[in-house]
Amino acid sequence: MSVIHEGGTLGAVYTDAKGKIIDVSQSFCDHFLENKESWLGGFIHQFIHEQEADREIIAGQIGDVACLFRMVEQSECRVYYVLLRIDEVDRRNFKDWVARNYAAFRAKREKSASAMSEIIGRSEVLVNVKELAAKIATSDSTVLLSGESGTGKELFAQAIHESSSRSNHPFVAVNCVAIPDELFESEIFGYEAGAFSGAKKGGKPGKVELAQHGTLFLDEISELSYLSQGKLMRVLQEREVERLGGTHSVNVDIRVIAATNKNLQQLVQAGKFREDLFYRLYVFDLHIPSLRERKEDLMTLAYTFIEHFNHMLGRDVENITPKLESQMLAYDWPGNVRELRAFIERGMNITEGSWLEHEHVSFSTVANHPTAVGVVESSNTHQRLDEIVQSVEKEAIQRALKIAGGDRSKAAIQLGIHLSSLYRKMTKYKID
Ligand SMILES: Nc1ncnc2c1ncn2[C@@H]1O[C@H](COP(=O)(O)OP(=O)(O)OP(=O)(O)O)[C@@H](O)[C@H]1O
Ligand SMILES: [Mg+2]
Missing domain, CATH: 3.30.450 (Beta-Lactamase)
Known part of the structure; x- marks a missing residue:
């Protein structure tokens, strides 16, 4: 055995x-x-x-x-x-x-040495964050990861743990949303047998104890109530825990990484987040940029996920059509990398060939599709259909040109049209 x-x-x-x-x-x-x-x-x-x-x-x-x-x-x-x-x-x-x-x-x-390299992306902003994370990993300081939902905060937390000297010890993730006030102490500190009615027979170790010598990841920290924040603050300060109903306290040797998709500083100002806890967490602030701030990474990520799902689903997708690519580049991905991953997965469940096409996918939040919305929302409801179509077309071309840095051939490829057709449309809409 x-x-x-x-x-x-x-x-x-x-x-x-x-x-x-x-x-x-x-x-x-x-x-x-x-x-x-x-x-x-x-x-x-x-x-x-x-x-x-x-x-x-x-x-x-x-x-x-x-x-x-x-x-x-x-x-x-x-x-x-x-x-x-x-x-x-x-x-x-x-x-x-x-x-x-x-x-x-x-x-x-x-594998653990390459933990950082599992975070895909070569955009300058992301590479900077990865370099900073690798440096932070070698220290024992508390890290606060901020960034929109789905940007990879948990992935970063794991990579920091894996690259740290604590990697042979546990990484324990706690989702603060899931911990109501009444359960905070029993979840975080644990309890001894008979500590309260309904307590498990042999007692239960808390998350802090489970993370001993390792890393405690506090996800969505802003969701803790003011009361629970105070209790957490006490452990971080005193570096010891005592189980509920226990008789002795245990020294705590953990590294704390917290994550939030809210602006904690604003919550402190609004009196919703304890200032002392904020400063305790705010030793290293690592901000993970949203996907729309690093569109250069979009296609690299997309192809990485395609490879992954080819393997998982037994598909043979090799390419994304230029038309779909231009739609993807124009979209603003409010759910970030998580949304992109799900988007590719959905598409790959439908496609059978080697191309992933726009017919195979749907952008989940239509309201966030800038190519369509910007225009339609601001448009007069009495506008004729052909006028709407033309204004959407014009905006799509302008956007593709902008993304391609003014390179017309690239923009044409992105839009899935011929270069000559792009020139014609540019003249028609007076775009230079
Ligand atoms: N740079 C990246 N390279 C590869 N995969 C990534 C990257 N960023 C995120 N992912 C993947 O995207 C998904 C979402 O990432 P993760 O759970 O880390 O996000 P999060 O910031 O914690 O989101 P939330 O705030 O919603 O909890 C995961 O499947 C993760 O593996
Ligand atoms: Mg998360």
Whole structure:
């Protein structure tokens, strides 16, 4: 039986510089069914088999249980995190087992190193944000992610966690919308058995406890009530939690990343968000730009999603027609990347060929389709249909020219018409 613990680790052994064991974590004792005292004073070398070329990952064995450790040097001690255990390993196969699992861990680590590169987009604004996020990841400071809905705030939070030194510990996401006042404490702090009627039998750890040594992601933080904000503030300040009905408090070692699609500063001014909490969160403010502020990323993202859904749905889509592309570029994507992803997914469920066409898709919020709305809304209701069509056409051409930076061939391709036809229409509508 092998147990791979993805999020956190199976516990930690602390030693001094000579390898003498000075402490073991509670989760270590729980996993290996040992009491702490039997470990203290022993030497880590009794448990370590061989050290791989990459000195950070080390194979070892505790009783009949084979383990992979990761060693982290700290100023006063060394920490050996147990990354993986496999029970009842056959000693003769131990070398093979190490080789196999070592490769798996290497892959996992390389994946985490590339966490930032999973955030698609090469626009200058996004690249700047990614660079900043990578820098912030190395520190332990609180991060406030702001940006419209669907811009990728959670994706950024995960990438920051994966690129941080906490990546071998849990990333725990809390959606603040889903936590009513009455449940705040039991969700965040946890509770002991019998803390209140209806409490689970063995008690329950809170989110803060679950995120120990890892990252706590507080999504939609603006949705917490003033009262709950105060309770959260207290944990962040005192860095300890006590379960409801508990008798002792636990030191909290977590990194906090909060996200909001509202302007917290305005909420503070309106008296809806605690100023002290705001300043506690506002250490690094990382603003994720909306998709319409980085249209250069639109097609890259679209083709990434096409590739993804080709795989998922067994399709063979290769291209987006120029006409659809120009419609997509003209649209303002109020739901940002999430909307784009759903848009591509819908289209790909319908299409059968290798082209994704405008007939396969629909823009979900017609009211936000600038090509249509701008004109129709401002138009006189007694306008004739041909007049409406012409004004929409004129606006679409102007927009395509603007997006193409005045390059007429590009604009024609985007609009799905011939260059000569574009010239004709430009003369007709007196566009230069
Ligand atoms: N730059 C990007 N590259 C690839 N996928 C992205 C990118 N940005 C967002 N996505 C995808 O878009 C979807 C929405 O992203 P995410 O959930 O992170 O947004 P959010 O800002 O947290 O939204 P909300 O405020 O609504 O919670 C996810 O499926 C995510 O993987
Ligand atoms: Mg989110």
